[in-house]
Amino acid sequence: MGCFMAMGASDVIELVEAALAADYTRVRRLAGKIATALSEGEDKDAAKKLRSLIRRSGVPLQASGFVESLPVDSKSRMPLVEEQPWPTSPLFLDENTISVFHCFIEDAKNVDILVENGLSTRLSMLLSGAPGTGKSLLAGHIAKQLGKPLYVVRLDSVISSLLGDTAKNVRRVFEFVPSREAVLFLDEMDAVAKLRDDSQELGELKRVVNTVIQGLDSLDDHAIVIGATNHSQLLDPAIWRRFPYKVEMNVPNAQMRADMWCHFLFKDEDEAKASDVLAAVSKGLTGADIEAIAGAARRRSVLAQRELDVGGIAWAALHSSEGRPQLPPVETLTSGQKIELARRLCGSLALSQADAARVIGVTRQAVRKYLMEGGDGD
Numbered sequence: 001m002g003c004f005m006a007m008g009a010s011d012v013i014e015l016v017e018a019a020l021a022a023d024y025t026r027v028r029r030l031a032g033k034i035a036t037a038l039s040e041g042e043d044k045d046a047a048k049k050l051r052s053l054i055r056r057s058g059v060p061l062q063a064s065g066f067v068e069s070l071p072v073d074s075k076s077r078m079p080l081v082e083e084q085p086w087p088t089s090p091l092f093l094d095e096n097t098i099s100v101f102h103c104f105i106e107d108a109k110n111v112d113i114l115v116e117n118g119l120s121t122r123l124s125m126l127l128s129g130a131p132g133t134g135k136s137l138l139a140g141h142i143a144k145q146l147g148k149p150l151y152v153v154r155l156d157s158v159i160s161s162l163l164g165d166t167a168k169n170v171r172r173v174f175e176f177v178p179s180r181e182a183v184l185f186l187d188e189m190d191a192v193a194k195l196r197d198d199s200q201e202l203g204e205l206k207r208v209v210n211t212v213i214q215g216l217d218s219l220d221d222h223a224i225v226i227g228a229t230n231h232s233q234l235l236d237p238a239i240w241r242r243f244p245y246k247v248e249m250n251v252p253n254a255q256m257r258a259d260m261w262c263h264f265l266f267k268d269e270d271e272a273k274a275s276d277v278l279a280a281v282s283k284g285l286t287g288a289d290i291e292a293i294a295g296a297a298r299r300r301s302v303l304a305q306r307e308l309d310v311g312g313i314a315w316a317a318l319h320s321s322e323g324r325p326q327l328p329p330v331e332t333l334t335s336g337q338k339i340e341l342a343r344r345l346c347g348s349l350a351l352s353q354a355d356a357a358r359v360i361g362v363t364r365q366a367v368r369k370y371l372m373e374g375g376d377g378d
């Protein structure tokens with residue numbers, strides 16, 4: 001119990017206070033602090049358990065005591081807004097995105113000065129990009145940086161309701177949110193645009209678009225809104241214009257891929273060389289793809305009680321990046337697969353034989369032999 005002493009009674013008091021006030025953001029922050037104290041003491045297990053509790057899915061706002069005002073879909077009674085925890089994993093961005101991100105945080109933190117000087121702008125940022133490129137993660141990091149709870153509205157769930165109720169749902173969301181100091185994250189915004197495909201619902205689409213616009217316009221200078229869409233071209237231009245900060249979330253570049261492999265695979269231990277090679281074979285993969293392959297490889301390694309099989313990871317990454325998604329195989333690579341991998345690494349990917357050997361987990365001589373056995377090479 002020594003660690004509890006280190007933590008201090010004031011933390012416990014503050015925790016109880018936050019819990020009773022249904023302030024889940026503060027509860028999570030304090031719990032994080034307690035977890036750190038526990039792991040600094042000797043109770044690593046308890047720290048782990050506590051951290052996984054904190055990470056657990058969003059608290060439906062219903063549970064946070066706002067039942068009276070909680071917007072729900074009138075047919076399904078499903079909540080239209082959910083609070084989600086701040087992310088605990090790092091975000092890797094390209095330089096361009098980092099600069100917009102910093103600019104946005106800076107403006108949001110200093111909104112009062114900007115308003116005083118007549119320089120305020122809507123604090124609205126639109127993220128567009130393929131699934132798995134980190135849009136939700138970025139929204140979470142913005143909330144975390146600003147110290148505000150993250151309220152997520154999935155527009156597709158707002159829409160899949162009785163015809164005619166959608167606009168009502170959108171209005172409910174915007175009526176509910178400005179009263180709280182939060183970051184409002186409008187996820188899956190193309191759901192609105194997709195209504196267009198159904199000509200019967202054209203009238204409904206217009207009504208919904210107008211309601212979203214009215215909602216955005218009704219927010220005051222301090223409101224922080226993040227929108228996410230897979231295709232910004234699908235969005236109504238009038239909605240698009242209402243987001244002065246825009247970020248295109250591309251698939252990660254080579255440096256970001258290396259950082260991701262390093263984080264997801266090697267837990268940030270210095271494995272620079274392997275990460276660089278894996279970055280080279282994973283061109284075109286998203287952060288979510290890399291996380292999935294890395295996670296699968298680590299499971300294989302733990303269950304088979306063997307070292308990480310970097311060759312199997314390279315194999316999976318290479319095929320996935322060519323549009324044939326694969327996870328690392330359960331068994332280590334066959335010699336046929338090793339030969340193919342060696343030829344690919346040293347051929348089109350132009351890696352050195354030494355790097356190829358390291359990745360496949362064989363000697364350089366073996367790689368040279370593979371290349372010769374492989375025929376005339378390419």
Ligand SMILES: Nc1ncnc2c1ncn2[C@@H]1O[C@H](COP(=O)(O)OP(=O)(O)O)[C@@H](O)[C@H]1O
Pocket residue numbers: 089090091092093129130131132133134135136137138252286287288289291
């Ligand atoms: N740029 C990135 N940096 C770090 N992790 C990422 C990145 N992109 C994706 N990921 C990983 O993939 C997961 C899913 O990404 P997510 O934010 O849900 O993507 P999106 O919302 O664009 O579909 C994240 O939780 C994270 O683990």
Ligand SMILES: [Mg+2]
Pocket residue numbers: 135136137187228
């Ligand atoms: Mg998302």
